[in-house]
Amino acid sequence: MSSRRVAPAPARFVERFGSALTAAGMPRLPARVFACLLADDDGAMTAAELGEVLEVSPASVSGAVRYLQQVRMIHRERQPGTRRDLYVVADDAWHDAVISAGQVYQPLRAVLAEGVDVVGGKRTTAGRRLALSAEFLDFLTEEFEGVARRWEKRRAELTG
Known part of the structure; x- marks a missing residue:
């Protein structure tokens, strides 16, 4: 597992934008996951990386990414060379x-x-x-x- 650390400015953005999405009606953790992927340079992270950055369990991430996939805000890809899933946010x-x-x-x-x-x-x-x-x-x-x-x-x- 890579050890991703989010700088303070992006971390603040993730929490602020996640809160704005939650206020607009999106469940809290999917909102934070979406904000995290948007702020990530390549827009792609594993469940373990998302859990580490957001300080939540991988099981929590699983439910959040399932929601985001259902509403077509992210999609899942296989991480090259591994059996791990990579969650990806499209530029659009x-x-x-x-x-x-x-x-x-x-x-x-x-x-x-x-x-x-x-x-x-x-x-x-x-x-x-x-x-x-x-x-x-x-x-x-x-x-x-x-x-x-x-x-x-x-x-x-x-x-x-």
């Missing part, structure tokens, strides 16, 4: 996470649409509420697709 992790949110909404939208009939259709107050909720999720999905296209164009301009 926010893009992947936001765009994948549209996919998360599809099962919710489907259940809401089914619920319209269950509560008596759109002629009921509950049915109208459920239908409106489903339409909103459709709207969000379409907007995310537009945002993705606009971001890709802007990113190309920024990276020239």
Whole structure:
């Protein structure tokens, strides 16, 4: 295991950004892991390295990285020449996470649409509420697709 030490300034950033993500609704340890990977120069660390830097157990890291993988903020790779997993944050992790949110909404939208009939259709107050909720999720999905296209164009301009 390598012995990673984080300098005070990045350590402060990891804690501050992790706290900001937690305040925005992300679980605390996944927020800290994400902040740690963002601040790491190569954006890749093993669970043991993350545990050491964040002063938490490898088991805690396991749950945090599972969460971050589910929301597509990081991905797992095999560390070359070993059997250890390496957790990697993409340079454009926010893009992947936001765009994948549209996919998360599809099962919710489907259940809401089914619920319209269950509560008596759109002629009921509950049915109208459920239908409106489903339409909103459709709207969000379409907007995310537009945002993705606009971001890709802007990113190309920024990276020239």
